Amino acid sequence: MDQQTRQALKHDQFVDTAQHGLEWASENRRPLILVGSIVGALIILFAIAAVIFNQRSEKAEIAFGEAMQTYQTPIAAPGQQVPPGVKTFASSGERAKAANQLFLNVANSYGMTSSGKLARYFAGLTYVEAGENSQAESTLKDVAGSWNSDLSSLAKLALAQLYRQSGRDAQAIEVYNDLTAHPSTSVPAGTAQLQLADLYEAENKPEMAKKVYAQLKDKDAKGPAGMIAAQKLNPSAAPAGAVAQ
Numbered sequence: 001m002d003q004q005t006r007q008a009l010k011h012d013q014f015v016d017t018a019q020h021g022l023e024w025a026s027e028n029r030r031p032l033i034l035v036g037s038i039v040g041a042l043i044i045l046f047a048i049a050a051v052i053f054n055q056r057s058e059k060a061e062i063a064f065g066e067a068m069q070t071y072q073t074p075i076a077a078p079g080q081q082v083p084p085g086v087k088t089f090a091s092s093g094e095r096a097k098a099a100n101q102l103f104l105n106v107a108n109s110y111g112m113t114s115s116g117k118l119a120r121y122f123a124g125l126t127y128v129e130a131g132e133n134s135q136a137e138s139t140l141k142d143v144a145g146s147w148n149s150d151l152s153s154l155a156k157l158a159l160a161q162l163y164r165q166s167g168r169d170a171q172a173i174e175v176y177n178d179l180t181a182h183p184s185t186s187v188p189a190g191t192a193q194l195q196l197a198d199l200y201e202a203e204n205k206p207e208m209a210k211k212v213y214a215q216l217k218d219k220d221a222k223g224p225a226g227m228i229a230a231q232k233l234n235p236s237a238a239p240a241g242a243v244a245q
Contacts, residue, residue, distance in 0.1 A: 060110035064119050067102035071095065071126065096129035117146065121155055128162055136162055153179060153187035157195070164199060172199060190216055190225025197232070 073095055077086035089095035091135050103126060106119035123145045127136035140162065143155035163172035176199070179192035193216045198210035214231040220226030 021042035060113040060115035064115040071099035096126040150186035153184040
């Protein structure tokens with residue numbers, strides 16, 4: 001087969017392939033236009049949704065900042081001199097109630113944003129401070145079920161403290177054990193174990209506390225939690241890093 005014939009065959013194959021493509025496009029023209037229209041519409045919708053979400057996120061951050069500002073407002077005792085223009089609260093409970101409403105507003109209005117999720121956690125904390133335990137437990141359980149492991153762990157830690165305050169130590173122990181088995185960046189296993197040992201000490205169960213401290217000391221000898229555990233086991237020993245005089 002000479003070169004001219006080979007080139008003619010290649011040309012014919014290209015023509016055939018192109019023709020096949022044209023025929024397929026012609027036969028499927030309407031479905032292609034429909035699919036293209038749908039894809040284009042979806043892209044536009046996603047772009048609009050992204051813009052709206054970003055705008056809502058910014059509003060949520062501002063609202064959350066205002067709630068935090070209230071939560072951090074100073075408490076002034078009766079008769080205490082306060083500089084002009086400085087806002088204060090008479091008690092932590094009063095402050096918690098004021099901040100709680102603001103956090104709830106952020107959580108309910110911007111629940112899909114990171115600030116909204118964080119606001120619900122703080123709503124749970126302020127419920128605790130305000131002495132509204134039922135609402136606190138419900139709210140913290142909601143946050144504890146979050147896909148965000150760090151936020152979930154913080155809520156569980158707060159729940160355990162609430163259980164302790166309300167005399168439900170058995171439930172608190174379950175939570176501490178769960179946090180130990182599923183550590184996160186916000187609540188390392190050592191933090192949960194220290195809290196568990198503290199609970200046992202409060203229950204006047206020193207042997208149980210020592211067992212937890214000993215396990216923690218062996219697992220994390222050089223870590224902060226392990227060093228605290230070692231100090232608890234041997235209070236008379238010099239703290240790690242101390243220099244003899």
